Structure formats: structure tokens, C-alpha cells
Amino acid sequence: MSNCSTCVVRNRSICSALDGTEISALGSISRLRSLAAGEPLLWEGDDSVLLANVVEGALKLTMSMPDGGEQIVGVVYAADFIGRPFGGATPYGVTALTDAQICVFAQSDFERLAADHPTLEQKLLERTLDELDRTRRWMLLLGRMNAEQKLASFLLELSERLGNPGCEPENAGPVDRFELAFSRQQIGDVLGMSVETVSRQFTRLTRQKIIANPTRRAVVILDRGALAARAG
Amino acid sequence: MSNCSTCVVRNRSICSALDGTEISALGSISRLRSLAAGEPLLWEGDDSVLLANVVEGALKLTMSMPDGGEQIVGVVYAADFIGRPFGGATPYGVTALTDAQICVFAQSDFERLAADHPTLEQKLLERTLDELDRTRRWMLLLGRMNAEQKLASFLLELSERLGNPGCEPENAGPVDRFELAFSRQQIGDVLGMSVETVSRQFTRLTRQKIIANPTRRAVVILDRGALAARAG
DNA sequence: CGCCGATTTGATCGTGGTCAACAATAGTGG
DNA sequence: CCACTATTGTTGACCACGATCAAATCGGCG
Numbered sequence: 001m002s003n004c005s006t007c008v009v010r011n012r013s014i015c016s017a018l019d020g021t022e023i024s025a026l027g028s029i030s031r032l033r034s035l036a037a038g039e040p041l042l043w044e045g046d047d048s049v050l051l052a053n054v055v056e057g058a059l060k061l062t063m064s065m066p067d068g069g070e071q072i073v074g075v076v077y078a079a080d081f082i083g084r085p086f087g088g089a090t091p092y093g094v095t096a097l098t099d100a101q102i103c104v105f106a107q108s109d110f111e112r113l114a115a116d117h118p119t120l121e122q123k124l125l126e127r128t129l130d131e132l133d134r135t136r137r138w139m140l141l142l143g144r145m146n147a148e149q150k151l152a153s154f155l156l157e158l159s160e161r162l163g164n165p166g167c168e169p170e171n172a173g174p175v176d177r178f179e180l181a182f183s184r185q186q187i188g189d190v191l192g193m194s195v196e197t198v199s200r201q202f203t204r205l206t207r208q209k210i211i212a213n214p215t216r217r218a219v220v221i222l223d224r225g226a227l228a229a230r231a232g
Numbered sequence: 233m234s235n236c237s238t239c240v241v242r243n244r245s246i247c248s249a250l251d252g253t254e255i256s257a258l259g260s261i262s263r264l265r266s267l268a269a270g271e272p273l274l275w276e277g278d279d280s281v282l283l284a285n286v287v288e289g290a291l292k293l294t295m296s297m298p299d300g301g302e303q304i305v306g307v308v309y310a311a312d313f314i315g316r317p318f319g320g321a322t323p324y325g326v327t328a329l330t331d332a333q334i335c336v337f338a339q340s341d342f343e344r345l346a347a348d349h350p351t352l353e354q355k356l357l358e359r360t361l362d363e364l365d366r367t368r369r370w371m372l373l374l375g376r377m378n379a380e381q382k383l384a385s386f387l388l389e390l391s392e393r394l395g396n397p398g399c400e401p402e403n404a405g406p407v408d409r410f411e412l413a414f415s416r417q418q419i420g421d422v423l424g425m426s427v428e429t430v431s432r433q434f435t436r437l438t439r440q441k442i443i444a445n446p447t448r449r450a451v452v453i454l455d456r457g458a459l460a461a462r463a464g
Numbered sequence: 465c466g467c468c469g470a471t472t473t474g475a476t477c478g479t480g481g482t483c484a485a486c487a488a489t490a491g492t493g494g
Numbered sequence: 495c496c497a498c499t500a501t502t503g504t505t506g507a508c509c510a511c512g513a514t515c516a517a518a519t520c521g522g523c524g
Contacts, residue, residue: 071372071375
């Protein structure tokens with residue numbers, strides 16, 4: 001279904017573990033799908049029958065409190081893997097933050113392919129270990145940082161992650177100017193704080209000339225050192 | 233070095249992926265080590281040359297703020313895996329919570345063995361995916377719960393995890409009475425709150441006859457329903 | 465231009481952090 | 495075995511940070 005040979009994340013996603021023959025096997029069980037910004041892909045608690053690679057765009061993984069509060073527990077970008085293989089129900093919902101393209105396949109098809117291709121599982125393992133490390137750093141942020149430290153850390157991590165797409169190949173270093181894929185509310189859901197507090201911290205950093213906000217969604221880092229100092 | 237054939241976690245740890253020949257290969261590169269409660273195994277930022285399986289006891293994974301604040305980002309029990317394969321530096325410190333026995337091996341030895349034994353990598357992948365799910369649930373706790381919800385959730389998770397050691401084999405269900413492996417301070421470091429708040433919440437739950445505290449470290453769940461209600 | 469959701473700003477309140485004193489337990493040596 | 499001390503846990507008083515409620519302003523889009 002998909003044409004993997006021309007896929008832009010061919011060499012950065014877990015698919016880089018596969019050779020020509022294998023990739024066409026994966027291509028035959030996968031299908032490209034477009035998502036509009038805000039469109040949900042999976043709901044928390046769904047049977048996890050669907051797995052995917054992100055080709056373009058960004059998606060959020062969310063968990064909710066019974067009272068309606070939401071926590072974003074992960075964000076995936078191009079070349080990242082989506083879903084919970086070897087498991088029953090998806091423990092988190094998945095929703096597109098931006099317009100996105102993903103390469104979806106059935107869980108059962110993927111697991112069959114993975115069983116025959118250890119290198120594929122190894123790629124997925126490395127990716128999962130990285131994701132676990134990132135998530136744990138995020139726990140430190142949620143558990144021990146104040147509002148200022150949270151926002152500063154968030155902006156720094158974004159700037160690094162956007163400057164270093166995929167995994168290994170050419171690390172361009174952090175970028176000083178980028179577009180946020182998040183609304184203020186969503187930033188709050190990432191950092192475990194209210195919209196108002198997010199907004200206040202933005203204006204504070206802006207007033208101190210550490211960052212600038214040409215538009216609501218654009219961020220320019222004016223003084224990376226100072227920002228790092230605030231991140232603690 | 234180790235005698236894997238008599239190991240108590242032989243069939244629950246990732247070693248269950250290995251057959252007789254393979255297990256003796258692992259045995260020849262591994263070595264049993266005892267840790268006293270409070271003894272550190274790895275420091276945050278160390279080169280990650282050491283991997284291990286927990287045979288008995290519990291250990292904490294911690295990350296620290298520059299100002300000294302500590303966040304426990306994971307807790308491992310018997311049959312769990314310790315360390316960061318395929319990576320440079322360990323992003324978190326590892327310290328024994330109780331007296332413990334672990335089965336250690338060199339990162340390089342393990343990676344060589346794993347490369348030849350895909351089933352070993354698959355076990356590790358499943359374990360890592362489970363750990364990632366647990367960690368994300370924990371993020372919801374840190375980001376969105378109040379003190380009461382945090383402690384209630386913590387006690388419930390402990391009661392479930394202790395009643396269901398290892399992975400698959402016989403799930404005994406949650407236990408209503410158990411010993412905490414944590415000091416009050418450590419519970420605070422798990423839940424992202426101060427010792428005093430932990431203590432206050434304990435006395436609150438006790439006064440409401442939802443739990444009892446025969447000794448400081450012992451917990452009896454008197455009313456699981458009420459506790460679940462507080463957990464939100 | 466006018467509307468509507470997103471964002472910012474302001475005012476107030478409450479939860480949980482901090483500081484301090486006290487109590488209980490564990491650890492140590494006489 | 496019992497003082498004596500050190501450590502850990504509990505309780506109280508107070509305060510600050512960030513949540514909440516409310517209003518004003520901005521910005522995108524018809």
C-alpha cells in the first residue's frame with residue numbers, strides 16, 4: 001500500500017532496520033494516513049489494534065483524570081513510533097497536534113513481521129529506552145520544578161528536539177527560533193499547570209528579554225544561557 | 233559465576249527467554265551481588281557499564297535537581313531489569329531501598345549476548361514497554377493529582393504490585409497488608425511532595441479508618457473502596 | 465468590520481511548602 | 495537492660511506559589 005522507498009523517514013524510523021525485501025513486506029501491510037490538527041487517532045482504553053510511524057507532524061499522548069483534567073504524557077514527532085505493541089488496551093489517547101501524516105499498520109501484522117526480524121525489534125527497543133529516559137526526565141520536571149523552571153525546561157527541550165530530528169543523522173544543534181505545535185492550554189497539560197500560569201511565565205521571560213514572541217506560536221530564544229539558568 | 237538454574241527469578245525475569253545452553257552462557261558473564269539497604273549501585277551520570285537483574289529486594293531510581301531536591305523516577309523489584317543498555321551515561325542513580333540481591337553483568341557482555349538471542353531482546357522490550365506505561369501513569373499522578381489522590385494511588389499501586397510479583401504467573405490479587413520499603417521522605421520523593429504533607433495525609437487516611445498503621449512501615453488497607461475513591 | 469475562541473491580565477483564595485518544635489523509634493555503648 | 499543520642503516521623507503556625515474566578519484584549523476568519 002505505502003511506497004516506503006520514497007518515505008522521508010525511511011532512514012530515521014524503525015524502518016531503517018529493514019532491507020529492500022523486508023521494507024516491501026512492511027509496505028504491503030501499511031497504509032499512509034493523513035490527520036488534521038486536533039483529530040484523534042486513538043482513545044485512552046481502546047483496544048490497541050493500531051500501530052503507526054509518524055511521517056510528518058506532531059501528536060500528543062494524553063491521560064485523563066476522572067474529573068476531566070488532562071495530562072500530556074508524551075509527544076511524538078516525525079520518525080517516532082506510535083502505539084503499544086504486545087499489549088491489550090492503549091493506556092493513553094493519541095491526538096494530532098498539527099496536521100500530520102502517519103504510516104499505520106495492524107498490531108497483528110506488525111508483531112508477525114517483528115517476530116521474523118529481530119533488527120526491527122532492536123530498533124524499537126532502542127527507541128523505547130530513549131522514550132523512557134525522556135519520560136523520566138519529565139517526571140523530575142513535574143515533581144520537583146516550579147512554574148518558571150518548567151517552562152524554561154520545556155522551551156529548551158523543544159529547541160533541542162526540533163534541531164535534532166530523528167535519531168543519529170546530522171545533529172544540527174538546538175534552534176533559536178521555532179514554532180510551537182502547542183496551544184497555551186496544551187503547554188499547561190504538558191507541564192502540569194494552568195493556562196494562566198503558563199501565560200504569566202511567558203510574559204515574564206519575554207519582559208526579561210530571555211525569549212521573544214513575534215507571534216503567539218513563535219518563540220525566539222534571545223539568551224540561551226539565562227534560559228538554562230531558569231531551568232535549574 | 234552465577235548458578236542460574238536455581239535462581240528464584242529464573243522464570244520471571246528476562247532470563248526466562250533463554251534455554252539451558254543460553255542460560256549457562258549468561259551465568260558465565262554474570263555474578264550475584266548483595267546490597268545493604270541504602271547502598272548505592274549507580275550514580276546519576278555514571279558511564280552505564282553495568283546492567284543487572286533484581287533477584288530479591290527493591291531499589292529506587294532517582295534524578296536530582298541542582299538545588300538538591302530528589303525525585304524517585306522508578307522503583308524496581310524482584311525479576312525487574314536495571315540499567316540502560318545501548319546507551320552512554322546512566323540518566324538516573326540506583327540505590328537499594330531494602331537489603332537486596334542482584335545479578336550483575338557488564339553492558340558489553342550483555343549486548344553481545346542479546347545480539348545473538350532475539351528472544352532476550354524481545355523480553356526486554358516487553359518489560360521496557362510495561363515500564364514506560366507505568367511511568368506515564370505516574371506522570372498523570374505528578375502532574376494532575378492533589379496530595380490525597382497521590383498517596384491513595386501510591387498505596388493502591390503498591391498493594392497491587394506486591395500481590396502480583398513478576399509478570400504473568402499466578403496473580404494473587406492485591407494484598408491488604410504490607411510493609412513499606414520506603415521512608416516518609418522517600419514517599420515524598422516518589423510523589424513529588426514534602427515529608428510533612430506525606431505524614432499529614434497518612435494521619436488523615438488513618439483517622440478516617442481507611443488505612444491503619446500498626447507500625448510506621450506497615451500499612452493495612454481497611455477500606456479499599458474508599459481508598460480508590462480518594463485516588464480519583 | 466464584527467464575531468468567537470485564545471490569550472493575557474488582575475484579584476482572590478487554598479493547597480501544600482517551609483520553618484520550627486515536639487514525639488517516637490532505632491541505634492549505641494555503658 | 496537501660497540510659498543516651500541520633501534519626502525519623504508528627505504536628506502546628508505561617509506563608510508563597512500557583513489555581514481559580516472574572517474581565518479585558520488580542521487575533522484569526524467569515
